[in-house]
Amino acid sequence: MTLVKATALTKVYGTQASGVLSRALNGIDLEVEKGEFVGVMGPSGSGKTTLLNLFAGIDKPSGGDLQINGHHIAKMSAKELALFRRRQLGFVFQDFNLLDTLTLAENVGLPLTLDGHKGRTVQESVEKLLGYLGLHDLMNKYPYEVSGGQQQRTAVARAVVHNPSLLLADEPTGNLDSASARALLGVFQKLNTEQEATILMVTHDPFAASYCKRVVFIKDGQVYTQIDRVGERQPFFQKILDTLAVLEGGSAHGMATTRI
Numbered sequence: 590m591t592l593v594k595a596t597a598l599t600k601v602y603g604t605q606a607s608g609v610l611s612r613a614l615n616g617i618d619l620e621v622e623k624g625e626f627v628g629v630m631g632p633s634g635s636g637k638t639t640l641l642n643l644f645a646g647i648d649k650p651s652g653g654d655l656q657i658n659g660h661h662i663a664k665m666s667a668k669e670l671a672l673f674r675r676r677q678l679g680f681v682f683q684d685f686n687l688l689d690t691l692t693l694a695e696n697v698g699l700p701l702t703l704d705g706h707k708g709r710t711v712q713e714s715v716e717k718l719l720g721y722l723g724l725h726d727l728m729n730k731y732p733y734e735v736s737g738g739q740q741q742r743t744a745v746a747r748a749v750v751h752n753p754s755l756l757l758a759d760e761p762t763g764n765l766d767s768a769s770a771r772a773l774l775g776v777f778q779k780l781n782t783e784q785e786a787t788i789l790m791v792t793h794d795p796f797a798a799s800y801c802k803r804v805v806f807i808k809d810g811q812v813y814t815q816i817d818r819v820g821e822r823q824p825f826f827q828k829i830l831d832t833l834a835v836l837e838g839g840s841a842h843g844m845a846t847t848r849i
């Protein structure tokens with residue numbers, strides 16, 4: 590089942606009147622199937638954050654169409670969009686973004702509490718999820734009492750506690766040491782393979798991207814190429830490095846629709 594369908598998606602910043610226009614996305618076609626784990630890579634300024642912001646409903650496209658789980662994002666009212674974001678999307682950011690005044694369990698339960706779920710139901714869901722993710726012993730601690738890696742895994746728990754249709758992650762390993770990054774990517778992989786979570790992750794890190802099933806490379810606001818993981822992670826990692834070398838070397842004319 591196709592969960593995300595972006596068709597000829599464009600995003601232009603600025604106005605004609607100001608005379609300063611920046612074309613951040615220039616006709617992106619991208620589909621994500623339910624249960625996929627997709628990485629988005631590309632040079633700085635290529636449009637990755639812009640694309641994620643459109644998927645997240647934070648910003649509206651200038652042209653083209655974007656459907657997530659059958660909903661046309663650009664056609665929703667502000668109220669519909671707020672509900673859609675709360676129920677159907679989960680977010681993981683580079684900076685963890687946990688609330689320091691709440692315990693880890695309270696942080697994880699927040700999306701359910703804000704959605705009006707009863708305290709007991711929230712507690713049961715949170716305990717079950719934290720147990721599943723190996724964080725049960727930390728549930729009564731505050732964010733400043735645990736490591737960055739543990740905070741980020743808690744942030745993932747908070748992002749999936751309401752079973753969103755799509756989990757969006759923006760540089761989730763950006764502030765982590767390599768051991769914590771590995772643990773976090775293990776959590777994504779577990780959620781993807783065991784729970785069929787659909788994940789879209791923007792990353793600069795080829796190691797992180799090698800955990801994905803597919804990596805989409807964008808350049809100058811367009812899909813430049815995509816590669817699928819077939820088999821082990823190590824050869825896929827090497828393919829990602831090779832593709833980045835060509836992409837950043839700028840000598841890959843004609844690769845726009847090629848799947849390596």
Ligand SMILES: Nc1ncnc2c1ncn2[C@@H]1O[C@H](COP(=O)(O)OP(=O)(O)OP(=O)(O)O)[C@@H](O)[C@H]1O
Pocket residue numbers: 602603611612613631632633634635636637638639640
């Ligand atoms: N709010 C904005 N107003 C004007 N131009 C913008 C705005 N946001 C992004 N841009 C421009 O759009 C283009 C794409 O930016 P974007 O942040 O999406 O790239 P990116 O691939 O995420 O970069 P990075 O890897 O450095 O985060 C860039 O040229 C950027 O300068």
